[in-house]
Amino acid sequence: MKKNKDKNTMEIFDxxxxxxxxxKLNEDxxxxxxxxxxxxxEQKGRFISNRGGxxxxxxxxxxxxxxxxxxxxxxxxxxxxxxxxxxKQQLTLGNIWININRYKDFNIPHVHxxxxxxxxxxxxxxxxxxxxxxINDYPLEYFINLPSSAEFNNYNSSEWKFEPEENTLYLxxxxxxxxxxxxxxxxxxxxxxxxxx
Numbered sequence: 001m002k003k004n005k006d007k008n009t010m011e012i013f014d015x016x017x018x019x020x021x022x023x024k025l026n027e028d029x030x031x032x033x034x035x036x037x038x039x040x041x042e043q044k045g046r047f048i049s050n051r052g053g054x055x056x057x058x059x060x061x062x063x064x065x066x067x068x069x070x071x072x073x074x075x076x077x078x079x080x081x082x083x084x085x086x087x088k089q090q091l092t093l094g095n096i097w098i099n100i101n102r103y104k105d106f107n108i109p110h111v112h113x114x115x116x117x118x119x120x121x122x123x124x125x126x127x128x129x130x131x132x133x134x135i136n137d138y139p140l141e142y143f144i145n146l147p148s149s150a151e152f153n154n155y156n157s158s159e160w161k162f163e164p165e166e167n168t169l170y171l172x173x174x175x176x177x178x179x180x181x182x183x184x185x186x187x188x189x190x191x192x193x194x195x196x197x
Contacts (some may be wrong), residue, residue, distance in 0.1 A: 055103030
């Protein structure tokens with residue numbers, strides 16, 4: 001059989017890639033749950049991206065209960081920042097806060113301005129308490145009408161969803177738009193969010 005000499009080999013370039021890092025930790029969740037409810041009792045909280053629920057004001061970075069978690073956040077963040085963004089700078093925690101989402105509470109799409117990396121650590125995650133979803137800033141749906149049989153991948157997806165796990169840390173570039181689905185559980189969903197500068 002004669003080979004087709006005119007057939008070209010297509011060279012593919014992955015451009016403008018994003019990343020989300022995920023790592024399991026071994027923090028004392030009972031202690032962090034107790035601390036979260038204590039902060040909720042002490043503060044009025046604030047409304048930024050949250051719709052319903054409680055979001056604390058920024059916590060004291062010297063808070064003893066958070067020492068172990070903060071060290072692991074900074075360690076993992078610096079590895080990710082250097083390995084993926086290839087920027088040789090030392091990141092430090094800029095701010096950290098608690099989120100308590102109850103039934104039907106959620107967070108609207110948002111980014112974290114004036115920081116380099118952001119993230120969330122999951123303290124208490126009941127079943128069906130809402131996925132963490134990242135949004136592709138390129139509105140693919142304006143250009144591609146994907147059939148129901150399409151196989152989604154990181155080239156054709158307009159969103160990327162993570163089902164959170166307890167005692168798990170997620171890290172991502174602060175400019176990566178994301179939101180949290182409503183908590184459809186009757187139990188509280190508790191997380192600790194933060195920014196690195």
